[in-house]
Amino acid sequence: MLFSFTFYRIIWIPMKIALAQLNYCIGDFERNTDKIVEAALHAQSEGADLVVFSELAVCGYFPFDCLEFSDFLGKCAHALDVIATRCHDIAVLVGCPVPNTNEGQKPLYNAAVLLDHGQRQVFCKKHIGANPLFDERKYFQPADDDRLLEWGGHRIAVMVGDDLRNQGPDPILMENRMDALVGMQPDLVIALAASAFDYTMPRRRCDILRQTVLKHELPLVMVNQVGAHSHLIFDGGSMAFASNGHVDTALPFFEEAVRLVDTDTLCFFRTAEDRLEIPEKMALIHDALVTGVHDYFHKMGFKDAVIGLSGGLDSALVTYFAVQALGKEHVRVVLLPSQFSTDHSVKDAVDLAKKLDIVYDTVPIKPIYDSFMASLQPVFAGRPFDVTEENLQARIRGVILMAVSNKFGNVLLNTSNKSEAAVGYGTLYGDMCGGLSVIGDVYKTEAYALARYINKEEEIIPWNTITKAPSAELRPDQKDTDSLPEYDLLDRILFQYIEEACSAEEIIAQGFDEATVRRVIRMVNRNEFKRKQVAPILRVSPRAFGNERVLPIVAKL
């Protein structure tokens, strides 16, 4: 074994591989193809022998039921032809769905296709796992063969996505395909990935890959995509490992990039130190949210956003992210004070709008509120003020914001945070309106940390917004803590229940007050129906509301 290992090393031929980390749009074949060709030609001009793109790069990851459209696959095949025709002098390894003609099987493979001087080789993904974000098993047949790519004197193990996992929610992901391939004596591993961001993922992804590198003492190149599609954000972070387990080359997070690596360096010189630098959690979340907002608008063909600015922390953060992502000339805000709004709220909102230099309008809602109450008076017949009137204010704001959205073509951004979404502290069709939820996967305590991160060099979010007690201002002197535990406590319980999937008993056993835990869990469970009607939430945590946490609405929990 040792001998043969050495033998392959002896005939090693140095090769330059380009890692092309690009931002694709699902179904936009023309744009994706142009990007791929342009990056390939650039890599060629830099001296690359082979350029590697990410999983399903040709069509964008993940296309869901588009994979079932009969013309979609034809467009994929055509895109491969175009790439092959336009890239003469460099070999291209690119992710693309390819047909499977075997009877009684899924009609597609998730493949890596090598295009090389008119020749093609196809390597199909084997570990089609149960990822709750992308149900690949609905579409793809797992590969039933294992073989290496022999190219340029090299024996390359080509992996797609979860082929390289060693762990995960699905037992299938406990296997690593390298264990099957290593007997064929590869000298290099190339992985095409589409690994979605959460704030734990840059570190976890590196750790998972490094296990494979160290176990088999083989250099490994991994290319991920970058950019967002509605709720899902991809952070890039492609990298090349030397065979000693150190990261030799790390591509940036949240940016397109093409970088060359030299297989000589990866294998023989054994990079002395790890070159992967992972930003801190708040920096990652910050950049992810900017990417998420930017790509939602640009890929949908929208330019302009509108936000209801209350003077509170959440709408301030969303406005900041909109300006970062779209530019100040593309963001307008509306202040919607009611009879219960405090002076400091209006002032904090105006301060932020001025600081960010954006258009703001003020539309007091009291006349409209009075008009609703007058019309409803015969129906309500003297019943007292209750949550109805609170929700009414929130819904009037929603209607005004949607009217501004319709009239000017600005997409309304939702400002709910994860703590509110969890316990249902929000009004359906009111403050829960919007085309995209920007901070719906950010707990309130994380929102504070994010604001402090944004303010680290200068005051952008008014400090008063950060330090005052949070309030919905829907009745006199209201505070969030009238209805909810302090956010610090609430968020710790929610984290245990949602991210850690602990039961009430397990959380109580950690020392939390039993009544509070049961009350919080009851609120979470009772408000599942609200979370079914919200906009896509930009996902930044390992367990966002949406696809990953699927609960019945009608149930006794």
Added chain:
Amino acid sequence: MLFSFTFYRIIWIPMKIALAQLNYCIGDFERNTDKIVEAALHAQSEGADLVVFSELAVCGYFPFDCLEFSDFLGKCAHALDVIATRCHDIAVLVGCPVPNTNEGQKPLYNAAVLLDHGQRQVFCKKHIGANPLFDERKYFQPADDDRLLEWGGHRIAVMVGDDLRNQGPDPILMENRMDALVGMQPDLVIALAASAFDYTMPRRRCDILRQTVLKHELPLVMVNQVGAHSHLIFDGGSMAFASNGHVDTALPFFEEAVRLVDTDTLCFFRTAEDRLEIPEKMALIHDALVTGVHDYFHKMGFKDAVIGLSGGLDSALVTYFAVQALGKEHVRVVLLPSQFSTDHSVKDAVDLAKKLDIVYDTVPIKPIYDSFMASLQPVFAGRPFDVTEENLQARIRGVILMAVSNKFGNVLLNTSNKSEAAVGYGTLYGDMCGGLSVIGDVYKTEAYALARYINKEEEIIPWNTITKAPSAELRPDQKDTDSLPEYDLLDRILFQYIEEACSAEEIIAQGFDEATVRRVIRMVNRNEFKRKQVAPILRVSPRAFGNERVLPIVAKL
């Protein structure tokens, strides 16, 4: 082979099996357990030796991520203990999740558990398929063994759910577990199912089961659950086949029932004629929708509904279903005329309210509309009337309906139909409001057929509502056909695109006008974002919006 087959027939001992088709509530262990015990004791009093319940009956099907809660499984185990303790003199075969302790595998099996005089036997489901409605693979390990239940002198093949499929979207469902078990020479098949309703399913389900019966010449008993959980409706329709392929005993659709069958009859007397009667499509959809509305309210603990009644067909139908499901004293409607509402609309709405004998209020929206326009005037600055003002009217109605909902505790029912939902002909946070979409899986042309079915004996839906041209009445003399093709044409194109998953080219090749097809498909694709924010839609078709049709929001299609 023939010899041994005959041998088992010789020692046949007649047995009475009770099919218990019940309506469970997910997670309501106490209620489910009581129902199971009560049905078992009733069956015992009727002379049954064995009573069979449906798949996951103990916890209700399908519990989604509740299966990951650590206390949920404990409650399942406890429920089994209670059933075993309370049912002394009858054997019980009941669906329940059971733990799997094998390392590196999913932690649960989807099992049928036999409780018999203190003894237990567990039979696990093997075909854990890719059903888009219930991702069982997320939770359950497939059984890795095949064996028979030997009980009362019988050799019984116990099947759970898709174990008996011969076809389906997932290749795993192309296999039928009977092909593996038949070599062990069973003399009877018992299937525990949880098979969700669509209008094609009663027939398809019977056909699938009959294939197994005829192929192996074995009697077969199938027990399904009945009742609804938010969007999913289960129709029951449990049945027992004689070994010649005829249905000997058919349980009703959409009703709880316990029926006894005699294995002697099933095997030897060979039922002369098929006793399964499947109601026509509109009768099935009618009963499904009544069940869906009824169970949503009763299982959520709600009693009362509110509907915005426009004088059009959709809201008339929804009001009718609410009255059927909840009783007239639990339904109130609000008429919300604007300056664009016609006299006949108001009259048709009042006629229906009087016919159904329900409370109705009238709240004209013009004063509120004027108040919004006055407040927005400084922002809108003289821009002309456009879709903004149309949407504004729809949203004012939504706000009023939600205010009535909040004040009186009546759940708002949504009135959108499938044609509108498909092309986005509706206002988010306006007419798309509501806790449950009643006819969101019913095309407009089907809505007409449903109304005629309802009126078959007397005029309940005013005929004028059925015969007049549909209009949203959001500007003067508006007709739906100003924006959409005629519904008859639109629905045929939508059916090809959604249910049949045809491409534009394939639909055009059927003879439809190219420009119309492309326009309709563009509308469907552009409005995916709206469909992500709607209430659960009662599913009655084989391809409802929601889990079954998953498309990216951000994509170029």
